[in-house]
Amino acid sequence: MGSPSSTPTLAALAELIAVVARLRDPEGGCPWDREQTHASLVPYVLEEAHEVADAIRHGDDQHLAEELGDLLMQVVLHAQIASEEGRFDLAAIAAGLSAKLVRRHPHVFAEAEAADSAAVKQLWEAIKTEEQIQRQAANTTEAQTSASPLSDRLAGKVRGQPALAGAMTISKKAAAAGFEWDGIDGVWEKVHEELDELKEAVDEARASGDRAHAQEELGDLLFTLVNVARWCGIDPEAGLAGTNRRFLDRFSRVEAALGGDLGGRSIQELEGLWQQAKAQIRAENGSPASP
Structure with a gap:
């Protein structure tokens, strides 16, 4: 090549x-x-x-x-x-x-040093921060005295990102700045709090027809779950993508078992076929069957 x-x-x-x-x-x-x-x-x-x-x-x-x-x-x-x-x-x-x-790579093209990837990342972030400050100074005097520099940088950074990726970016940066729970138990408490608020908002929406509040609460719950992912060191985007693939694999087997027609089937029948599909996939992958 x-x-x-x-x-x-x-x-x-x-x-x-x-x-x-x-x-x-x-x-x-x-x-x-x-x-x-x-x-x-x-x-x-x-x-x-x-x-x-x-x-x-x-x-x-x-x-x-x-x-x-x-x-x-x-x-x-x-x-x-x-x-x-x-x-x-x-x-x-x-x-x-x-x-x-x-x-942004002075350790390659200039005299700076970076012994490992962690040092490279730290150097990269420092250079990006300096670039952002220079851009703000060039744009307006007001930007030079911004009372919320991290929020301003994050707003620009996540503007073009998918919401899930943006949530992870915001969560990481806010935590690094000190806006963080003492432990993961606090994150779980927040998950349950947001879930209860979502349930209440959904009930209100079903009664009034106004879904705006329920949508806000759903977003709050998703954002908190992203924080769980950050604490556990897992990728929420990859996790959801994997769930999508697994669902479609199982769903295709349910469809095939019914000849492609799900109409008129009870939820009990569909759930039974769903569990069969899961068992088939586990067997094909060599995984032990769950009890």
Whole structure:
């Protein structure tokens, strides 16, 4: 394989840029691609990023290469849109990224030292904090005297993240700043408190039809469960993704057992088939049956 700067790599990137530009061409391009804006493409950026993560979890190189291509397409398309408006292009994106990587890795490109990954992370965070302070100072005088610098940084950091990932980011940063329980028992107490409040809010919503409060309480419970995940050192996103896969595997077996038609079946029958599906999967995976 050639290096990233090899001729075949550059040629392939140049071809991709040309293809995307042709799709956006007002004369003979694709109507759908021509209509897209940065805002309209947001759902697709998120979807492609999640599909990349899913391909990684499944360990399928062919699928991963394809999904990374789809994600790269989003980057090139956004660059093309901005280029048409004279704001920036893919070259500016790449140059800015290279400069940022060099700046944030002084232990590689300069004289700083970092003995292990923990030291690298600490150095990285210090540099990012300094960059944020400089940006704030360049924007407004008010930003220089912000009374909530951590909150301001986190608001910008999580703005583009999925809610679950954003919750974990906020939880970690707030805990590192000292906003933390004394032990995990306090986290569990908060879980039960939020669960009780959600139950009460749901009952209110069923009576009044107003779901706004219930939605707020659901968010509070989910955020607290993210804190449980942080305390236990587990990834809530990976956990939920695994649950989705397991549910679909079991559900497909229930559907197959009923010939694809669930209509008119009792919950008792469906639950029985669900338990059978779980047992089948355990047996296939070589796991002992639960009592």
